[in-house]
Amino acid sequence: MRRISIFGATGSIGCNTVDLIRWQGGADAFRVVALSGGRNIALLAEQARMLRAEIAVTAHEDMLDALRAALAGTDTAVAAGAAAIAEAAARPVDWAMSAIVGAAGLEPGLVALRHGGILALANKESMVAAGALMHRTARAAGARILPVDSEHSAIFQALRGEDSTAIERIILTASGGPFRDWPLERLHEATPEQAVAHPNWSMGRRISIDSASLFNKAMELIETHELFDVSPDRIEVLVHPQSIIHSLVGFVDGAVMAHLGPPDMRGAIGFALNWPQRAPLPLERLDLAAIGRLDFETPDEGRFPAIAIAREVMALGGLAGAAFNAAKEVALDAFLARRIRFTDMAPIVARVLETMTAGHDLESDMPDLDSVLDADRLARARTHEAMSARQTG
Ligand code: NDP
């Protein structure tokens, strides 16, 4: 029986993963080793009972008693804290889902890679912050990273059976988010509630807001560069409001392969779950006649500077991805708390990268986990400084 673990099981990606596991036979078809969650103890316990998980782990030590009580009378062990999640990730499995949100997903992903098997990677933050380290770790252990982000799953699928030397360009599609048509003046006033309302995809709160600012696409540009080893000048962003084409690959002969599907993350998760085979999935089928038309436009980098920042990060290399991700997370928290405006996020992140570049804090030939975590911490501190400088200045 295939052994699996899900990190971030109670989130949007985690729930979709649990849904598919259940659809493919649940505890009778998989040996579920570890499930991790955060504050949603009731859901974590329900998932652990249903899938008869060996261990359930919450990220928060103050929630351990609640988790223990919720799983009383079952065979599922319980634990709490970031170190406990990393320990659970060290239990060998054939397939693990990395779906914790934010930089907190990096360590469990790395630990899972060290123990071999497949890592289905939804946590794009770990690729952005530590792509080279993730690849190095996977190679050393004979582990395999499979992309779960819909665009990257699309690219991965379009590249099946192709020689990487035949790739001319990658075209990353973006819905453009809820503010695609908003003029800059109006963007200044955008609220977290408006930003979270994604037109096509139902996702966690943070990635939804990142989609509205195009920071999500910025992260995905870097993720594409890291995952597929394609140079930044060969990666384009194309706004496609219907989110039906999940991305495209152009080849040296001019042919372009597109991946189409309904905007449902279970497509990409299911592909990674069943890889290298394809298996039936409970997805709505595409009805292109009903959709009628597909639109495309160039992203407006004036209103959405995140894309240009991502290009700068790729040019810098080293620890720039780690700093970028951390600064973006702090700026996003400040926007959520209404301490800064929607349009303040990008200039703050750009400022942090500038200061860290000037201080030679981003230089590193072969970043290890400690240097990535140091850059992450320093970038968070610098982002707080940049925000208070704006308030007092
Ligand atoms: P959610 O916010 O819905 O879920 C996040 C999960 O992580 C939850 O299980 C949450 O627990 C847990 N969690 C939160 N904070 C911590 C922490 N500090 N330590 C450990 N666990 C924590 O996020 P999504 O499912 O939307 O996204 C997950 C990842 O997948 C992100 O990296 C995102 O960028 C990526 N992704 C998501 C897509 C989507 O469609 N949602 C598409 C492509 C990529 P709890 O809720 O119990 O507190």
Ligand code: MG
């Ligand atoms: Mg995506």
